[in-house]
Amino acid sequence: MSARPVTCVLFVLLDQFTLISLASAVEPLRMANQLSGQELYRWYTASIDGAPIWASDGVPITPDSAVGTAPSADSVLVCGGTGIQNTVTPELVKWLRTQARYAKRLGGICTGSWVLARAGLLDGFECSVHWEWLAAMQEAFPRVTVSPSLFTLDRDRLTSSGGTAPMDMMLQLIGLDHGYELSAAISDMFVYERMRNEQDHQRIPLKHMLGTQQPKLQEIVTLMEANLEEPLELDHLAQYVDLSRRQLERMFQKYLHCSPSRYYLRLRLIRARQLLKQTPISIVELALLCGFVSTPHFSKCYREYFGVPPSDERLANPERAIVQKPVISVTRTPMPMSVLEHARTEATFGSVRNLKG
Structure with missing residues (x-):
């Protein structure tokens, strides 16, 4: 295989960044190199001043450099965590604005998008946090435009929420750069059952969105979630919490910005999408399980909400390729070894060869 240009990624670590989000972003790059058998990606870490920095779980990390002396990168990703408002300095804002003129991609993981927004680098963009x-x-x-999506790719801005969501974003980027077979093989290596995409939303606790001031609304949504197969009439829902139908509709419009029927439909469609992607259940049976009176009605609602019919959604998930593992003789290599050199000792090194042209 002909050599490909190496994509360099710089991770800017802010105080109290979340370690799981950083690992979720870095590990797919390491595995891309291992499975492809060549150095597709190279990555570095930097803190504002180059000094050791602590993750939110108390683990200290020694970065490769300060941001001012960091090597040139194709992508710069800001890694945020707790107390993000206290980590933004004028120096960091100035440096990020400079990077925006030169980096091909600029992004943030977990709360890193807050820093980009503070620097004015997300104005007119959609982002995740x-x-x-x-x-x-x-x-x-x-x-x-702040989205509840797990991650968002908007032109040259890459943002993801926390936890394992950065892995989904990086798998998506690797697939765009080098083909789905490689990203699917990486997912398999990490025992990652399903690669999520930009249409997948974070599951946001309703009590967090509403606080403790709307117990009746929380109770109604709980009833909706428990009755997706046989949806309850809105009049019955209102009676359960001692409200009129009109009061119920006003409450949904005020706090959830939609009608109760629209919110109920959204819950059912999201459940349908989960079943469609994660199970072999037929579309006919799936429609019934999610409270739709007919398959055509379900397909129409699904297309209007997600932009594609359910049949196409299922066909869009290709089967994972079976990767043939070559036999590699392991020889002792003097320490220290680079990450790529260490990967060469793994049985899966170079096992994905059919990369995107």
Whole structure:
């Protein structure tokens, strides 16, 4: 296979960044190199001043450099975590704005998108952030479209929520750069059962969105979630919490910005999408399980909400390729070894060869 240009990624670590999000972003790059048998990606870490920095779980990390002396990168990803508002400095904002003029891709993971928004680098863009910060970002940055999606790729801005969501984003990027077979094989190596995409939303606790001031609304949504197969009439829902139908509709419009029937439909369609992607259940049976009176009605609602019919959604998930593992003789290599050199000792090194042209 002909050599490919190496994509360099710089991870900017902020104080109290979440370690799981960083690992979820880095590990797919390592595995891409291992499975392809060549160095497709190279990555570095930097802190603001180059000094050791602590993750939110107390693990200290020694970065490769300070941001001012970091090597040139194709992508710069800001890794945020807890207390993100206290980590933004004028120096960091100035440096990020400079990077925006030169980096091909600029992004953030977990709460890193808050920093980009503070620097004015997400104005006019859509972005993702951990659900704890959704409301705060919407309030603080009205020129930014904040999405509840697990991750968002908007032109040259790459943002993801926390936890394992950065892995989904990186798998998507690897697939775009080098083909689905490689990203699918990486997913298999990490025992990652399903690669999620930009249409997958974070599961945001309703009590977090509403606080403790709307117990009746929380109770109604709980009833809806428990009755997806046989949806309850809105009049019955209102009676359960001692409200009129009109009061119920006003409450949904005020706090959830939609009608109760629309919210109920959304819950059923999201459940249908999960079943469609994760089970072999037929579309006919799936429609009944999610409270639709007929398959055509289900297909129409599904297409209107997700933009594709359910049949196409299922066909869009290709079967995972079976990767043939070559036999590699392992020889002792003097320490220290680079990450790529260490990968060469693994049985799966070079096992994915049919990369995107």
